Structures are given as C-alpha cells and as structure tokens.
Amino acid sequence: MRMAELSRRSGVSVPTIKYYLREGLLPAGAVTSPNQADYGNGHLRRLRLIRALIDVGGLSVAAAREVLGAVDDPSVVGHDLLGVAHCAVVPTKRAGRDTEEWLAARAEAATVVERRGWHVSPNAPALDLVADVIAAARALGLDELLGVIDGYADVAETVAEHDLGTVIARAQRGDTDDEMGRQALMVEAVVTGTVLGESLLTGLRLLAQEAASARIFGQTAPSVG
Amino acid sequence: MRMAELSRRSGVSVPTIKYYLREGLLPAGAVTSPNQADYGNGHLRRLRLIRALIDVGGLSVAAAREVLGAVDDPSVVGHDLLGVAHCAVVPTKRAGRDTEEWLAARAEAATVVERRGWHVSPNAPALDLVADVIAAARALGLDELLGVIDGYADVAETVAEHDLGTVIARAQRGDTDDEMGRQALMVEAVVTGTVLGESLLTGLRLLAQEAASARIFGQTAPSVG
Structure with missing residues (x-):
C-alpha cells in the first residue's frame, strides 16, 4: 500500500510516519519509483506497536x-x-x-x-x-x-x-x-x-x-x- | 536560611531552585536585602515535594x-x-x-x-x-x-x-x-x-x-x- 493508505489504516499522520522512518522506528518500504514506496501489513502492525509504546x-x-x-x-x-x-x-x-x-x-x-x-x-x-x-x-x-x-x-x-x-x-x-x-x-x-x-x-x-x-x-x- | 543552604539541605542545585521560583512552583523567600532572600523549613519541605512529584x-x-x-x-x-x-x-x-x-x-x-x-x-x-x-x-x-x-x-x-x-x-x-x-x-x-x-x-x-x-x-x- 502507499503511505496515504498506511496513514489512513493506522490512524498515524503522514508527517509522523515520515518521522518514524527517519528515526529508524519503522523500516523503509519497498521502493517502487524514485518518489514512491510500497508498505505491507508488517508496516501497519509495526506502526500500531509504535503507537502503543509511545502514545499509550x-x-x-x-x-x-x-x-x-x-x-x-x-x-x-x-x-x-x-x-x-x-x-x-x-x-x-x-x-x-x-x-x-x-x-x-x-x-x-x-x-x-x-x-x-x-x-x-x-x-x-x-x-x-x-x-x-x-x-x-x-x-x-x-x-x-x-x-x-x-x-x-x-x-x-x-x-x-x-x-x-x-x-x-x-x-x-x-x-x-x-x-x-x-x-x-x-x-x-x-x-x-x-x-x-x-x-x-x-x-x-x-x-x-x-x-x-x-x-x-x-x-x-x-x-x- | 540562604539559598546556598537550602540547596545543600534539599540536594537541589541553585539553578534548579531558581527555575522552580521562576516557574512559580516554589514561593519566594523573605527579602532581606536587594540581593538576598531568606528561606524557611516550609521551602525545604516544598522542594522535597517538588522533587518527589517531578523526579520520582x-x-x-x-x-x-x-x-x-x-x-x-x-x-x-x-x-x-x-x-x-x-x-x-x-x-x-x-x-x-x-x-x-x-x-x-x-x-x-x-x-x-x-x-x-x-x-x-x-x-x-x-x-x-x-x-x-x-x-x-x-x-x-x-x-x-x-x-x-x-x-x-x-x-x-x-x-x-x-x-x-x-x-x-x-x-x-x-x-x-x-x-x-x-x-x-x-x-x-x-x-x-x-x-x-x-x-x-x-x-x-x-x-x-x-x-x-x-x-x-x-x-x-x-x-x-
């Protein structure tokens, strides 16, 4: 899925997802073109785990x-x-x-x-x-x-x-x-x-x-x- | 007591005491001269309470x-x-x-x-x-x-x-x-x-x-x- 869908399904905003990527909390997606990456269910699950640890x-x-x-x-x-x-x-x-x-x-x-x-x-x-x-x-x-x-x-x-x-x-x-x-x-x-x-x-x-x-x-x- | 003694007895550094005074967590001491103030046991106790709340x-x-x-x-x-x-x-x-x-x-x-x-x-x-x-x-x-x-x-x-x-x-x-x-x-x-x-x-x-x-x-x- 694209980052927009990852954001929608996880409830985490795109800037925050980018922040987690930069900080190395979330692994990079598979690069599909110079400006795009693809994310899987593993990324979605990891985002939920990050939220649980940090927010809750x-x-x-x-x-x-x-x-x-x-x-x-x-x-x-x-x-x-x-x-x-x-x-x-x-x-x-x-x-x-x-x-x-x-x-x-x-x-x-x-x-x-x-x-x-x-x-x-x-x-x-x-x-x-x-x-x-x-x-x-x-x-x-x-x-x-x-x-x-x-x-x-x-x-x-x-x-x-x-x-x-x-x-x-x-x-x-x-x-x-x-x-x-x-x-x-x-x-x-x-x-x-x-x-x-x-x-x-x-x-x-x-x-x-x-x-x-x-x-x-x-x-x-x-x-x- | 002077601020130096308050610092020694509470274990809180002078800059931190000044910060708590500025932030309104610790009430001001009794002014004894333009550059000095006197602190009582109430201040000492309040500092311990502040440490307990913030540090512990x-x-x-x-x-x-x-x-x-x-x-x-x-x-x-x-x-x-x-x-x-x-x-x-x-x-x-x-x-x-x-x-x-x-x-x-x-x-x-x-x-x-x-x-x-x-x-x-x-x-x-x-x-x-x-x-x-x-x-x-x-x-x-x-x-x-x-x-x-x-x-x-x-x-x-x-x-x-x-x-x-x-x-x-x-x-x-x-x-x-x-x-x-x-x-x-x-x-x-x-x-x-x-x-x-x-x-x-x-x-x-x-x-x-x-x-x-x-x-x-x-x-x-x-x-x-």
Whole structure:
C-alpha cells in the first residue's frame, strides 16, 4: 500500500510516519519509483506497536527504538527480553542517587526483595526506582506509604503472575500472523504486556481509588455505564 | 536560611531552585536585602515535594504546578483533591480518541467499571487511559492482555484500599509539622501517595515479573541482599 493508505489504516499522520522512518522506528518500504514506496501489513502492525509504546505506554522515541531493536533481534529471547522492556519503562538516569539517604533507601529496597524471596539482578533498574520512592517518602515523612510496601509487593506478585500467564498463553496460541513467526509474536507480547499493562494498572488503580474515596468521604459520583 | 543552604539541605542545585521560583512552583523567600532572600523549613519541605512529584513521579513542571496549586488551595478538600492528583498523573490530550475503534474501547472500559460496581465520574481521565490500552491491545491482537483486565481490577481494588488507608492514617496522626496544619499534611499525603504509589507499584511489579520470569524460564539471577 502507499503511505496515504498506511496513514489512513493506522490512524498515524503522514508527517509522523515520515518521522518514524527517519528515526529508524519503522523500516523503509519497498521502493517502487524514485518518489514512491510500497508498505505491507508488517508496516501497519509495526506502526500500531509504535503507537502503543509511545502514545499509550508513554515511552520516549529513544526508549521505543531500544525496545523495537530487541523485538527485531532474534538473539534476544525470553528472560533477556524482559530486561530490555524494563530498562525502557524505568528512567535510568536520575540525580541524587549518590546521597547517604538514597543509598540507605537502596539497601532497604534490596531488603524488601530478599524478604519476598524474589531472585532478581542486583543491577535491576526497578530496584533504583523503588529506592527513589523510599527516599522521597522518608524525606517527606510519609511513613504511612512505607508501611504499605509489603501490601504493594503482594499485589505486584499477583500482577506478575497474570503478566507471565499472558505471555505463556500467547506462546501456546495456534494461530500465527502471516508475516510474523511464533517467537516474534511472543516477544511482542512481552514488551507490549509490560508497557501496556503498566498503563492499564495505572488507570484501574485511579478508578478504584476514586470509587473508594467516594465511598469513604461519603460523596457520590454519577455511575458510569 | 540562604539559598546556598537550602540547596545543600534539599540536594537541589541553585539553578534548579531558581527555575522552580521562576516557574512559580516554589514561593519566594523573605527579602532581606536587594540581593538576598531568606528561606524557611516550609521551602525545604516544598522542594522535597517538588522533587518527589517531578523526579520520582515523572510529572511535568506544568502538572506539578497544578498539583501544588491544589495543595495550597484550602477550598480543595478530600474527594476533589484526588481529582486534581489524577488529572496530573493521566495525560489528558491524546490523538486518535475519536475513531470508532477507540469509542468502542471507551464503552468497554465503562463496562468494566460498571461490572466492578465502582462509582466514578463519567469524565474520569483514567477511563480514557484504560480505553487507550484496550484499543491498542485490540489493534495488536493481544487478546491475552484483555483477558486479564478483571484480574488487574481485583489488584487495583486492593491497592486502592491500601492507598486510602494511608491517607486516613495520616489524618489521624497526632503530630503535625511546625509550619503545616493537619489538613495540609493530609492533602500532601493524597497527592504524594497517588504519585509516589504509582512509581512504587511500577518498580515492585517489574521486580516480581523478573523473579517470576527467572523461575519460569529456568534462569537464575543472582540474589540481591
């Protein structure tokens, strides 16, 4: 298909498609004449994946490029792929990660992981993120938030079981896409599950909070439906 | 204290403090001479709050300004405050929210909320976010992700109970800060709990995923501790 049709079917504007081509997120189409290229269903699917990562998941273009590179790399499989998805979701650079207070928070995060019996890499970026939260909560005297870490960890375990379950279900599915093998579909499921699952959990948590708040504060909001 | 001391004690650089002053996130200090101002513990606490919102929570400067404005506004209380925190966490503008597919996903999100018996505003920004995820998952054929929405919703309810519990515990706490009343502390707990809790949940989910993945894929990562 021509770029105009690719734009229409994906809902992505032509200038944005050109931007993704320039940034190397979308592979070039097959050149059919000096001014035209032909795009296939693989391009359409890739555009939907890019939108999911950037628009819904909130990834930067650079982080999306990293994730897509791993999706395209057949040597990145299973457990390693999760690492790539995690690095994309967690901002790695952050100031203030050298203070005494932060290092104490980092040790506390490691203690939580040890207490849960979770075997994770000592360099997992998510450990730094948890340390950031602990350090910020301590600085603000928000002891109540620190008190629910184990409650949150219980919940995180349940979510992780759901997440891995979806990947396994995907891998066992009979059908495969015309242009993608089973491995590529599973890979895609890992990264989109991590990134989209994040936004899904955020949205549902906020809705559940609103419902609980309305109940507790005695205010009624109109029911949706 | 002088700005240099405020910088040292908060860990925020002087140029960044000046930027927050210009952007109206941090109130001006008491002018002591044409070139100097004096800052109090309230400024120190506010700087820590700004860092928590922007650096740990990932809010934009504009979103942080909105949240801080609500914290400072005594007329914004209880349930309304949650709305402000939610608008800050969820990106409101997003392209592609007018297609037939998206509107169907939006209706599906409303059905989930109705099924859970959650009373929420029909204009809740989180409903749009859930719809974004549903639409993206449908476009990518990720039916497995859609299959775990109710599992995620169970988890979201548990997290929301923890969240509201921390706010109530905060409100009932005996001690109050020198420069802040009980109401202001509670308000702060709502917004920081929403924003920091988000990052905490993200971090713990990724760690639990890594642990579950290592177990399932039969790879062992070194234990942290």
